[in-house]
Amino acid sequence: MTPIGIVLALTTALCWAIVPLIYRRNMGDLSFPEVNAIRSFGFVGAMVLLVLFQGTGMPPALRGPHFLLLLAATLLGNVFGDVLYLSSIAKIGVGRAVAITSTYPLVVTVLSALWLGERITLPIAVGTVSVVAGLNLLRKGNDADRGHLPEAKRGFLLALATALCWGLSIPVTRWLLLETDLSSTDLNFWRSLVFFPSVWALWLLRCRLGYHRPERILALRGRSWLALNGAGALALALGGTLLALALQQAPASVVTPITASSPLISTLLAISFLGETSTRRQWVGIALVVVGSAVISF
Template identity: 30%
Template sequence: MEYINQFYGVVLALLASVLWSLNPPIIKKFGYGISSIALNAMRAFMAMLFLVIIVIVYGFNVVFTPMGLLFILGSALIGPGIGDIMYIKSIRAVGAGRAITIGYTYVFVAQALAVVFLGEKITVGLVIGSFLALCGIYFVYLEGNDLEVSYRNLLMALIPAIAWGIGSVVNKYALFYADPISLGFIRAIVLSLVLLPFSSREIKKGVKSRRIVLVALVTGGLGYGIGIPLFLKAVDIVGVSVTVLATTLTPVLGRILSVVIAKEKIDLKGIIGTSLVILGIVIGVQ
């Protein structure tokens, strides 16, 4: 029974990874002409429309306590809020393939925080994996194409990794107070309400564009509305470490789709860098 649950959790995480791998190339190719904050607000709103139907069917299960609300709000604002806004910015600044490769080093941030807050142990694999991933980021930084990557843009691409890593641990605590679907629904509502005052003018412009609406629908409705609850359910079933290991499929597919959809170029340094990051992540979460 335990093996079946483990397998089920990994499958859910892999499905989330497939959905998330679509986001960077689609945002890069079609998400121009609107601010990162406004686009993220629209994505959250689309997710809310998806999830409200699911919540009506399966119910809304949340335990409202001061500590629970703190973790739930943190779950909404840190990862999907700060992390995804900076992710969109980094996609536009350094390219979809680079952004997804660098961003997915969040696994190590999550692992380090898990040592402190969840009692997990530092392993030799984590140290080796971290070193390989950092080497990979440097190769990706050196990759030569039409986008010049400054140190500022490189740091921008690392912010999502930090935010997602923190958010992964916060998610674990938030799941003590809400089921994955209800938590995903609250996150979408909170994110929409928080971002709206900062981007109302841009949102009005965005809703007039069929292209932007479709981008928000695919990356928000599918990525947020379906992908995040799948991820949260996986965390709930198999824990943080196994779940983040499964999501390493995202940078692999994302890098490929960035070439296919966004027509980005990748040279030998990019291939080596991406491979080192993925290898480092796999070794690090063993």
């Protein structure tokens, strides 16, 4: 196992864990598709700076099937997956949605074995199951039943679709890194250019359908604009580049369960800095995530 791949995966999880705390203070009554559109500026801007810092000039162009796969990975991981996630929450509540969608590391493990030819050892399998179980225990309380049975079924299917979208995007990203000459920064740069028009097109469509009012974004305070774009730079630019680096150093079946521990870090940060409390069940979840990540790492 490559130690640097483990460190990069943990650093990615830290980036992803800080962002929800920024959202909590700056989202107001905005929906996530609106936040996604705003933070796209931070994503693109930070990636331009990273490419300039890399000093290798304009990244090589992606053409044909490689571009289509990058488009698919971006839409699945950062656009459709997140929209499906929010829809599943609306149907069945946060607790159930998080429980079902947190199974995406299992999807990555299976696909990594079948498509990428990665060897799934017993520690990887046991550690992945431990992380998934721990994430389920970390969710906040139990949600009451929402709506009628058909709504619950739709919510369950939406949550499964979310896990599938997230689980598909990571093996595709690793395959692109292995099959092209792109660096992790180059790949994430092209992802940002795909992400930007995609989220704004989705926002415009939702405005046309009556889900959003354009003035809501314009009315957002300047400080909140900066904070949300900072979150985009942290989660999508830095976190995405670190994830790609980790996938260059270690198998996707190892990297994913470790990066999926970001809810654990978010919980610990909320306890330390926001004064939140945790139940005994959540502390058991924390222990399972820590043990699972440790088992995978060795």
